Amino acid sequence: MNCSLRLENHFTTMMTQHCCICIDMPNKFYHTAENMILHHSGRATAGRIGILATLLAEQKAITHREIEQRLPQSLQLDRVTLYRTLEWLAENGLIHKITSDDRVWRYHANHESHSHQHAHFKCTGCAQVICLDSVPAGQSWPLPAGYRFQEIELTVKGLCANCC
Numbered sequence: 261m262n263c264s265l266r267l268e269n270h271f272t273t274m275m276t277q278h279c280c281i282c283i284d285m286p287n288k289f290y291h292t293a294e295n296m297i298l299h300h301s302g303r304a305t306a307g308r309i310g311i312l313a314t315l316l317a318e319q320k321a322i323t324h325r326e327i328e329q330r331l332p333q334s335l336q337l338d339r340v341t342l343y344r345t346l347e348w349l350a351e352n353g354l355i356h357k358i359t360s361d362d363r364v365w366r367y368h369a370n371h372e373s374h375s376h377q378h379a380h381f382k383c384t385g386c387a388q389v390i391c392l393d394s395v396p397a398g399q400s401w402p403l404p405a406g407y408r409f410q411e412i413e414l415t416v417k418g419l420c421a422n423c424c
Contacts, residue, residue: 293309307345311345312369319390321390323364350367354370355369360387378393378394381417384417386420395414
């Protein structure tokens, strides 16, 4: 397979064991994704790198379907592989899943290597979800005796700037 390296647009071509894949995403996201995966002792497969790089490029949390649509044509994955890859990335702390009352999971990259313990904002108009990194979901909640903290999900709902 013949792929051209499009350096003029700061895009990258990714080489795998079996083929060459043209990925339409900036080098910085591809390299960051690859380094993050390798840092977690994972195999840097084309799917893992492509999905994580896609999420790193996003400012907001996006759905499985949106991830599917943003992946380059040369890196289209079947639904099961995409779900398994998202689960692996979440289990290894590279991304986090955000639950919502519309029953659609949204995914966002963890830009730092610690677990995601912050609030989210969901627009009730357009359903956009963003991370509120400056609003920590602290672990100092008073719990009854014998209870142990594991995780907090805090979602603030309202209208985003575009829907106001």
